[in-house]
Amino acid sequence: MMEFIEKYILPGAVKFGNNRHLLAIRDALIGMISITMIGSFAVLFNNLGAAIPPYQKMMVWIFGDTWTTLGGDIWWGTFAFMTVFAVVGIAYKLARSYDDDGFEAMLVALASFFVLVPQVAKVTLTIADKPETGDAWGFISNTYLNSTALFTGIAVSLLATEVFVRLARVRFLIIKLPDGVPPAVARAFAKLVPGMITIFVFGLAGLLFRKATNGMYLNDWLNQVLVAPLTNAADSLPFAILLAFFIHAFWAIGLHGPNILGGITTPLFTQLGNKNIDLAAAGVDDLSKYAVMAGPYFDAFVFLGGSGATLGLLIALLAASKKRKQIVALGMPPGIFQINEPVLFGLPIVLNPIWLIPFISTPIVLTITSYLAIDIGLVHPVVTNIPWVTPPIIGGYLATGAHLSGAVMAGINLVISIAIYLPFVIMQERIDTKKIKEQTAADNNNLSV
Structure with missing residues (x-):
C-alpha cells in the first residue's frame, strides 16, 4: 500500500501541495498555532466541569461561580475572531510569495473582507421592563468573524490579494514621490491607488451581489449553497x-x-x-x-x-x-x-x-x-x-x-x-x-x- 501511495499518489499530492495559494492558506493557519493552542486549552478547562463534576466543584470553591470568565475571555480573543486572523495571515503569506512586503496587502484584504460583512444586526433592549427587538447599525455578529465564516474569509483574502498585487505592478497606478520623502511614506503612497481600487471593487461587488440575491450577504449565500444538498x-x-x-x-x-x-x-x-x-x-x-x-x-x-x-x-x-x-x-x-x-x-x-x-x-x-x-x-x-x-x-x-x-x-x-x-x-x-x-x-x- 505504501509503495502504491509513494508511486501514484505522492507525486500529484506534492504538486498540489506546492500551489502558492494553498501554501499561503496552510502557512497562515500554522502561524496561528499559538492562538489555537491557548484557545483550545481555555475551552478544555471551561468544559471539564460538565464531564467531571468534582472538578467543577473544586473550581467553584477556589475561584467562585465566575471561574469560567478567564477561559471565556481567552476564547473570545482567539476563536471568536479566527476568520479575521486568517484573512490577515493568508494575505500576508500570499503577497510575500509574489515578492511583495505584504503589509499593505493584508490591510487591504482585511478591509475588503469587512466591506462584505453585514453592518446591521438584530438587538434586543429592555425599556421600561419591556424587551424591544429591532435592527441596529454598527453591530457585527461573531458568526461573521469566527470559523463559521472561514471559507468566505479565505476566498476574499486570496482574491483581494491577487487583485491588489497585480494592480501594484501597473506602472501608471504607482505614485512616485520625490527622493527626499522618507522611505516609509514613499512606499505607502506608491500603493495608494491599487489599495483604493481593490477595496472599491469588493465594496461594489458586495453591493451588486446583495442586489442580485435580495439582500443576502456573501457569507450567508456560501453557507446556504454548501449545506443545501444536505x-x-x-x-x-x-x-x-x-x-x-x-x-x-x-x-x-x-x-x-x-x-x-x-x-x-x-x-x-x-x-x-x-x-x-x-x-x-x-x-x-x-x-x-x-x-x-x-x-x-x-x-x-x-x-x-x-x-x-x-x-x-x-x-x-x-x-x-x-x-x-x-x-x-x-x-x-x-x-x-x-x-x-x-x-x-x-x-x-x-x-x-x-x-x-x-x-x-x-x-x-x-x-x-x-x-x-x-x-x-x-x-x-x-x-x-x-x-x-x-x-x-x-x-x-x-x-x-x-x-x-x-x-x-x-x-x-x-x-x-x-x-x-x-x-x-x-x-x-x-x-x-x-x-x-x-x-x-x-x-x-x-x-x-
Whole structure:
C-alpha cells in the first residue's frame, strides 16, 4: 500500500501541495498555532466541569461561580475572531510569495473582507421592563468573524490579494514621490491607488451581489449553497457516510466542518436524540425503533480525540514516530477531551496531502462500523446527551445510557483508527529520513566545493 501511495499518489499530492495559494492558506493557519493552542486549552478547562463534576466543584470553591470568565475571555480573543486572523495571515503569506512586503496587502484584504460583512444586526433592549427587538447599525455578529465564516474569509483574502498585487505592478497606478520623502511614506503612497481600487471593487461587488440575491450577504449565500444538498438528509447510512466525508473534507482545507454543517446537523441530531430519550424513558426495549444517528453519535463513536479520530493518530505517532514527540506531548492532553486544533494545525493535517488520506478515510470507516453495530443491535443506541469534551470510551459508555456495549464500540473504533493511521506514520518517517539524508548529502557537497 505504501509503495502504491509513494508511486501514484505522492507525486500529484506534492504538486498540489506546492500551489502558492494553498501554501499561503496552510502557512497562515500554522502561524496561528499559538492562538489555537491557548484557545483550545481555555475551552478544555471551561468544559471539564460538565464531564467531571468534582472538578467543577473544586473550581467553584477556589475561584467562585465566575471561574469560567478567564477561559471565556481567552476564547473570545482567539476563536471568536479566527476568520479575521486568517484573512490577515493568508494575505500576508500570499503577497510575500509574489515578492511583495505584504503589509499593505493584508490591510487591504482585511478591509475588503469587512466591506462584505453585514453592518446591521438584530438587538434586543429592555425599556421600561419591556424587551424591544429591532435592527441596529454598527453591530457585527461573531458568526461573521469566527470559523463559521472561514471559507468566505479565505476566498476574499486570496482574491483581494491577487487583485491588489497585480494592480501594484501597473506602472501608471504607482505614485512616485520625490527622493527626499522618507522611505516609509514613499512606499505607502506608491500603493495608494491599487489599495483604493481593490477595496472599491469588493465594496461594489458586495453591493451588486446583495442586489442580485435580495439582500443576502456573501457569507450567508456560501453557507446556504454548501449545506443545501444536505437539507433532505435522514437517519441513514448513506447520509452518515456523506456527512463524515464533508465534515473532514472541509477540515482538510482549513474549514471548520462541524460548524459549517451545524445548521443542518444540530437540529437533526437534537430531534433524533430527543426521540431516543423519550423511547428510553417509556421503557421501550425494541431497539429497532431507536434512531442511530441521534444526539452525540459522532462525539461518542467517531470523533475520538476530535474530528478525524486524531487520538488514534497521536497514539500511532507515540508508537512509531521518533521526530514528532513534541506534537504528541502538546496534542495528547486536549486530544483526550476531543480538542484537536493543535494537531490539525500543528502537525499539520490541514492541506497536508499525506495525512489527508487517513484523516478523511478513518472517520468514514468508524461511521460505518458504528452505524452497522447499532443498526443490527450489537450496540445500544444513543439515549443520553453528553458534553462533546467527554473522553473517548467514557463518552460511548455514557451516551448509550451506561451500556457497556457503547464503551466497547468506542474502544474498538479507537483501535481501528490506530491501525489506519499507523502505515502513514511509518511512511512519513521514511520520507523525513530520506529528506534528511538528501539534505545532508547536499550540504556535504557544498562544503567540499
